[in-house]
Amino acid sequence: MRDGMSYKGIADCNGGEPAMKGNMGQILRIDLGLKTARQEPIPKDLYSSLIGGKGLGIKILMDLLPPGTDALDPANPLIFVTGPLTGTLAPSMRGCLVAKAPLTGMFDDSYFGGHLNQEIKYTGHDAVVITGKAPLPTYLIITDDKVEFREAAGLWGRDTYETCDAIKAELGESYRVACIGPAGENLVKFALVDCEPHRHAGRGGLGAVFGAKNLKAVAVKGTNGVVVEDPAGFLAAVDKANAELMASTATQDLAEYSSVSLFPFANEFGFFPVRNFSDGTAAKPEAIDGKAHTARLWMRHWACAGCPIHCGKMSYIRRGPYAGTICDNVEYETVGLIGGNLDISSLETMSFINQTCDKLGLDTISTGGVVGFAIEAFIKGILDRDTTGGIKLSFGEPKGIIQLIRKIAFREGIGDILADGVAAAAAKLGRDTEEFACQIQGLETPAWGPRGSAGMGLAYLTGDRGGCHQRAFPIGFETGGSWPKGEMADGRRTEGKGELVAWEQNLLAALYSLTICEFGRSGISTETYLELLAAATGLSLDERGFLLVGERIWNLIRLFNLREGWSQEKSARLPARFKDPLPSGLMKGHKFTDEEVVELIGQYNIARGWDKTGRPEQATMEYLGLQELQKPVFPRE
Numbered sequence: 001m002r003d004g005m006s007y008k009g010i011a012d013c014n015g016g017e018p019a020m021k022g023n024m025g026q027i028l029r030i031d032l033g034l035k036t037a038r039q040e041p042i043p044k045d046l047y048s049s050l051i052g053g054k055g056l057g058i059k060i061l062m063d064l065l066p067p068g069t070d071a072l073d074p075a076n077p078l079i080f081v082t083g084p085l086t087g088t089l090a091p092s093m094r095g096c097l098v099a100k101a102p103l104t105g106m107f108d109d110s111y112f113g114g115h116l117n118q119e120i121k122y123t124g125h126d127a128v129v130i131t132g133k134a135p136l137p138t139y140l141i142i143t144d145d146k147v148e149f150r151e152a153a154g155l156w157g158r159d160t161y162e163t164c165d166a167i168k169a170e171l172g173e174s175y176r177v178a179c180i181g182p183a184g185e186n187l188v189k190f191a192l193v194d195c196e197p198h199r200h201a202g203r204g205g206l207g208a209v210f211g212a213k214n215l216k217a218v219a220v221k222g223t224n225g226v227v228v229e230d231p232a233g234f235l236a237a238v239d240k241a242n243a244e245l246m247a248s249t250a251t252q253d254l255a256e257y258s259s260v261s262l263f264p265f266a267n268e269f270g271f272f273p274v275r276n277f278s279d280g281t282a283a284k285p286e287a288i289d290g291k292a293h294t295a296r297l298w299m300r301h302w303a304c305a306g307c308p309i310h311c312g313k314m315s316y317i318r319r320g321p322y323a324g325t326i327c328d329n330v331e332y333e334t335v336g337l338i339g340g341n342l343d344i345s346s347l348e349t350m351s352f353i354n355q356t357c358d359k360l361g362l363d364t365i366s367t368g369g370v371v372g373f374a375i376e377a378f379i380k381g382i383l384d385r386d387t388t389g390g391i392k393l394s395f396g397e398p399k400g401i402i403q404l405i406r407k408i409a410f411r412e413g414i415g416d417i418l419a420d421g422v423a424a425a426a427a428k429l430g431r432d433t434e435e436f437a438c439q440i441q442g443l444e445t446p447a448w449g450p451r452g453s454a455g456m457g458l459a460y461l462t463g464d465r466g467g468c469h470q471r472a473f474p475i476g477f478e479t480g481g482s483w484p485k486g487e488m489a490d491g492r493r494t495e496g497k498g499e500l501v502a503w504e505q506n507l508l509a510a511l512y513s514l515t516i517c518e519f520g521r522s523g524i525s526t527e528t529y530l531e532l533l534a535a536a537t538g539l540s541l542d543e544r545g546f547l548l549v550g551e552r553i554w555n556l557i558r559l560f561n562l563r564e565g566w567s568q569e570k571s572a573r574l575p576a577r578f579k580d581p582l583p584s585g586l587m588k589g590h591k592f593t594d595e596e597v598v599e600l601i602g603q604y605n606i607a608r609g610w611d612k613t614g615r616p617e618q619a620t621m622e623y624l625g626l627q628e629l630q631k632p633v634f635p636r637e
């Protein structure tokens, strides 16, 4: 298994100049084809203009990816990137994996919890960048600045749990592992990267980027510490952040019931996906809410490193055909897409399908979207037993659903078409399947149907990695809250939504440059995040300055997406399903019209300082310093 190749890096690559504290000052670049590795310094001014995480990720991607390169080309860099608070005592931080997405052809930043992100930082690097393609299945071992390439023939074909266990058995438990399952190997365009069991870089298909590089796994161990600028001030800010988390009712709910605590709210308003988004409320909510999870499945709490929320729950299936299975709990998004969207109301069945997807290495949001689409195509006679290889598909019928999921992971028969995602499958199947293809900008719709939230519809239309709920979540402001201007934001109305969505996207982009977990944000205030940042790095920003960083990052990503072929006319469309009235819930009757979509996008472009096609105006480019930021810093080679 071992092929003996290894590399010892250079100790001081930053020209003797210390990095901004809180950071390590360099990236580690690995070429799988050439079997080389080297360190490169990160210019200090990038930390002040983009901070780290998402900001550093887009800068590296923009510089290294030759324009127009396919996401599955070996030149597409896989970028594990940390932030200035990663690996410190700051609570509730996650890791970030960036690349061009196979599913959407757009920028993708996918966040994962667990312990891997800290370990990457402890190797002495702010980012690990992997390019090229190994001639044979390979896994990487990164131990501080030493990189080893090992043959992975014995791991290829194995599921994510088996792969992680085998690597840990070989290297020891102290290594943290990211790996893919069969779906990534087979280039399924919504394959995930498993960051040790239970935490995933799920969206956009970055597992397929691993597969296209013949890269089965990355194992990481680091021994460096993170030095902060003002230790006493930092500890005070950590105490404040923890106190805010403890005082927040939202985080208390997450601690008790995980993200499933969001379900009653989503269901009451009609945002919950049911039968391929044809409805918005579950028939028997009490069967799948947080209390039911606790009563039927809960085994113990689980947390990412340094997180007092512990939203993770381990489950034990006690009843039925899957009894005896120990698995991760089903998060809200999976309850929505595997549960409601496929009309599965048994928590035990949902948990088993969730674990099946995790092991095969499939994103459950996209999988639920794709399977829901296939079931509706079957019901409408567009697919039949001949085309599905004998599988009968219907809502609420787990046997056919599990068989189809396996076919997708191995690209067998109809699974080969569905493995490219809903948008590509609808284009291939034709016959008006686009009418019920629930995707926006190529990304399968998450478990927040947008009817009843005009702002959410706009957030999906303008999301930087496709129609994603994690780039702005205006639902929170449109269902009884008031947004920071102090005004109520009615979910059925379009007024003011351009400004609202742009503001929240900017804030989240800035927060993701710290690689925060957004559940932490439900307790920790922006003011406290800024105190943590200042004490860690010496970079003192007020909220306005922080929003400016987020705006800069968001605009840079828009320039990247335009460069890679994204166009507003082609991509910013809502599925026909969301133009039918919502059948149930408090937002019953709401729908999107084509005129409203045009109006929302128009408002948004004005709020952003973009032209009518969604391109940043010259004045915006200058205001944000984008010309300078587009000049390459990291050499392509």
Ligand code: SF4
Residues within 6 Å of the ligand: 092, 093, 094, 113, 114, 302, 303, 304, 307, 308, 309, 310, 311, 312, 517, 518, 519, 520
């Ligand atoms: S809230 Fe949950 S996902 Fe976020 S860091 Fe904590 S344990 Fe991890």
